[in-house]
Amino acid sequence: MDTTGHLDTTGHAQQQVLPHMTPVPLTVPRRALDVVVSLVLLVLLSPLLLVLTVLVRSTSGGPAIFRQRRMGEGALEFTLYKFRTMRQDAAGPGLTGMSDPRVTAAGRLLRRFGLDELPQLFNVLRGDMTLVGPRPEAAELAHRYPPQYHWVFRHRPGLTGPCQLRSRSDAALLDGRPDPERYYLEVMLPRRAAMDAELLARITPFTVLRLAARTPWYLLSAAWDRPRGSCAGAAGDVARCTEGGRS
Template sequence: MFVALLVRATSGPPTVFHQRRVGEGEREFTLYKFRTMRCDCQGPEVTGGADARVTGTGRLLRRFSLDELPQLWNVLRGDMTLVGPRPEVPHLAHRYPPNCRWVLRHRPGLTGPCQLRTRSDATLLDGRPDPEEYYLTVLVPHRVALDAEFLAHATLPDVVRLIARTFWYVLSAVRRDARTAHTVEGGGSRCAP
């Protein structure tokens, strides 16, 4: 509720963003997220690290993965699972390299090895003349390889471990931000170039 109120107060309506995504067996479903981008901007289907469409509040929500919370509804509905491949937009899913399309047969997850280990990939899209093409030819094969490694041994302990790593990532992001704020406010030599 707090996140919804924050988005509404800083960015206006709508609070929740919904978009068609490709799910298990390449069937489409509606994915829900807290809105992190401006409504009046057009651009590529992929979001770079310095994408001007992302709001200030949106950057904060993305840093802590709080924008993903409404996807718990997708998990409850059976569209998604807690751990699995990243859900893809249809426009990009249809353009996946042929040797990567197999991943679209699997139920997408709220978190997973791809979501955890490729978080910084968004910065690789910045300044590319065609960020979608770079995403499809360079990033997708890498992400699908991570998913293949997980799906080959998707045991209950592996699922629990990835959920724990997701919580740890969020808590670590909070601690990193708190340390950064303390260092900047302290004005000590640690801030000097």
Template sequence: MHMIDRSPGPVLPTPSPVRPTRARRILDVVLSAPLLLLLAPLLLLLAVVVALAGGRPVLFRQRRIGEGGAEFTLYKFRTMRRDSAGPGVTGGRDVRVTGTGRLLRRLGLDELPQLWNVLRGDMTLAGPRPEIPRLARRYPPEHLWVFRHRPGLTGPCQLRSRAYAAQLDGRPDPEQYYLTVLVPQRTALDAEFLRRATVPNVLRLVVRTILYLLAAPWDRGGGS
């Protein structure tokens, strides 16, 4: 998805929020703040690479659904061509993604600015994938519960992102396939994780995410 959703008014009937525990919030701050400082040179380098490869803007800002159905602005490095229109989901071979963007997505580097969202409290380290408002409005009612929770930088669904993206390739209506097939699968995984979203389990998921990204250059499964 490349366009920012600017639709006025409430996105969803506001569900009662389920906030992360205090221990998880402390973990978010303790990890995200030092990582932003430690990775500052890499973030600057990536910003230069994106600017040289595709011009400005370097950062992609997009409204997403946060905890309790409230909107927030999510930050990523831009990986798509400017002013490219299309479905609100991205397939593994989506033509809107630039060559540089494809590499950043595959290695998960485009997501690093979201550490700022984690530090701010818009997101948490591990939780459901943050959804765009236009698709959130079309979720099947039985899956709207997921918007009660704070979205995560990583999560069990994010660890399957390449496989999910590959499933969207060649679909005549990728958004409909996403909503009817992938959303039920994703929310089932989210529910399983959220039942045991303790600090140790969050840390295990972070480690699994690092291993998932390190394996990306050898993964032939496609998508990102």
């Protein structure tokens, strides 16, 4: 896809330069909520963060924290932090399915329960992210977005949100796809954008607290939940968003 939204001769979307975008700033109550909640959670979860750091380093032989450039508020990139879940020498598509062979055994466990996302509390505290909002897109993939979806990059990305609370099923949809990035951009992105638009049109501190409260239950439900279908599953499941990005 060129800057006018066309596919190139290979059928793949080309990277494009995102236009300057005026950010949609957070309200003072939402920013205050971000600071208080992220700081409290970082303190309370510090023993768990230490245990996970040791687990990742001892099982993968590399650094515990994975850093990746993501697209932030106003289409400005920032560095996102996650616990590393892939082999240190992993290479391949920028999207990760449920059965991706690059993911380590410990990494699969971390991904299933969302524990790899905990370092993003630092991003929330710093102001790169907010507690609830659109999922932070990998910068490389963001530059391939069709123009009609660029608006999402005016908003600060969130640690959790409607799409993030459906990530397990969406990761399963990518399994076996010959070109998972193209499938994501052409099939999954329009539905993800619709969900983000609905969220952002009515987001309030109460909405933030409600979705934040649902998040621990969603993470714990991984113990008994099994994502339905695979990449050939029901079309209704395509409305759910992908984990996105290497880690």
